[in-house]
Amino acid sequence: MNFIRPFIREGMLALNLVVLYGGKSTEHEVSVHSAQTVCRLLAQQKDKYTVYPVFISKEGYWFLQSSCGPQTPADLPITPVLRPGVHLAALDGSWSLRADVVFPVLHGTNCEDGTMQGFLETLQVPYVGCGVLASAIGMDKEIAKLIARETGAPVLPYRVVSKGKAYDQKELENWAVQTGLPVFVKPVRLGSSVGVRKVKDVSQLNDAVKFALRFDTDVMIEKGVDHAREIFCAIYGDGETVKSSACGELRHLAGEFFDYEAKYITAGGCETKVPADLPEQTAQKMRQDSERIFRALRGSGLARVDFLMDKNGAYYFSEINTLPGMSETSLFPQLFEACGEDYTAILNRLIEMALVRHKQKETLAFSR
Numbered sequence: 001m002n003f004i005r006p007f008i009r010e011g012m013l014a015l016n017l018v019v020l021y022g023g024k025s026t027e028h029e030v031s032v033h034s035a036q037t038v039c040r041l042l043a044q045q046k047d048k049y050t051v052y053p054v055f056i057s058k059e060g061y062w063f064l065q066s067s068c069g070p071q072t073p074a075d076l077p078i079t080p081v082l083r084p085g086v087h088l089a090a091l092d093g094s095w096s097l098r099a100d101v102v103f104p105v106l107h108g109t110n111c112e113d114g115t116m117q118g119f120l121e122t123l124q125v126p127y128v129g130c131g132v133l134a135s136a137i138g139m140d141k142e143i144a145k146l147i148a149r150e151t152g153a154p155v156l157p158y159r160v161v162s163k164g165k166a167y168d169q170k171e172l173e174n175w176a177v178q179t180g181l182p183v184f185v186k187p188v189r190l191g192s193s194v195g196v197r198k199v200k201d202v203s204q205l206n207d208a209v210k211f212a213l214r215f216d217t218d219v220m221i222e223k224g225v226d227h228a229r230e231i232f233c234a235i236y237g238d239g240e241t242v243k244s245s246a247c248g249e250l251r252h253l254a255g256e257f258f259d260y261e262a263k264y265i266t267a268g269g270c271e272t273k274v275p276a277d278l279p280e281q282t283a284q285k286m287r288q289d290s291e292r293i294f295r296a297l298r299g300s301g302l303a304r305v306d307f308l309m310d311k312n313g314a315y316y317f318s319e320i321n322t323l324p325g326m327s328e329t330s331l332f333p334q335l336f337e338a339c340g341e342d343y344t345a346i347l348n349r350l351i352e353m354a355l356v357r358h359k360q361k362e363t364l365a366f367s368r
Contacts, residue, residue: 015100017049022056026194027108034326035105039068041344102127112323113139126358128350129301130322138322139189148317151292156316158222163213173202182224187216229309233290234335236302238353244287245335249276274338
């Protein structure tokens with residue numbers, strides 16, 4: 001069913017679709033790659049959308065661009081105008097646009113963590129993806145694990161250390177030894193493996209904690225899984241109707257774990273196997289866990305759920321990404337394409353869900 005047509009007003013050629021990308025985030029470059037694919041696929045559908053790529057610099061400035069990409073010049077400095085139904089306007093007053101829907105192709109802090117979603121809610125504009133609550137929870141590895149555990153998904157033992165709060169280094173080291181080395185030290189609210197270190201010797205633990213605290217105010221120390229398999233399941237849906245993809249696996253060919261370099265810099269640093277080589281019963285259970293976690297977070301739009309599997313076939317929830325990588329080589333499209341689903345059709349469906357959700361919110365009462 002095509003939900004887009006009812007939202008195109010009579011005589012209107014297409015929806016004004018604003019694609020936000022870049023952002024004040026350590027995952028800025030990842031966002032640029034994702035947005036290139038999204039803009040290209042949506043811009044091809046000229047009867048449905050007029051695409052306006054809006055680049056957000058690392059300093060937080062907004063620029064309207066003629067096309068999407070890392071080398072595209074920042075054509076026109078713009079600013080969001082704070083009035084219902086988001087308007088974008090040139091700083092010099094020479095241009096303005098009323099956006100019909102916003103597609104935030106943004107990753108990481110200040111972008112994927114509920115910050116941008118809350119801003120778009122304030123602007124009262126339809127936007128693709130999870131809302132404020134699900135985005136904020138999904139970005140917080142500790143809270144996400146607490147919720148995943150409540151749904152019945154298995155979770156590895158972990159501890160959390162916070163900046164500015166004293167912790168007993170010796171006690172933490174003893175916990176790591178008793179839990180079993182290696183442990184992984186990671187920022188609680190970052191993705192793309194930024195700031196992550198694998199600790200095999202307890203004497204390295206404090207340095208790893210200090211390193212991770214450079215990127216976030218809270219750091220998770222989690223029991224590692226030797227020779228872990230990294231399994232992924234993609235999700236899209238509106239809370240009621242949720243669809244999970246085939247499970248996929250990323251195998252890292254260099255390095256000890258799938259770090260930022262292996263993901264985005266080192267050529268041939270990893271290989272993808274979709275579908276993953278798993279017993280059907282295990283794959284089905286992981287898909288069910290993914291759907292339950294997505295619903296428990298009040299998810300809407302899209303997500304990718306990540307698991308770790310040990311050599312005996314036991315698996316553990318790792319994290320949920322509520323705005324996963326969206327380039328053609330990213331896992332999200334690959335996982336669904338393995339099920340025979342067209343990526344462009346999924347992008348259209350995500351926009352449809354954003355419009356329907358916004359329409360539903362407009363019916364809510366704000367006075368008694």
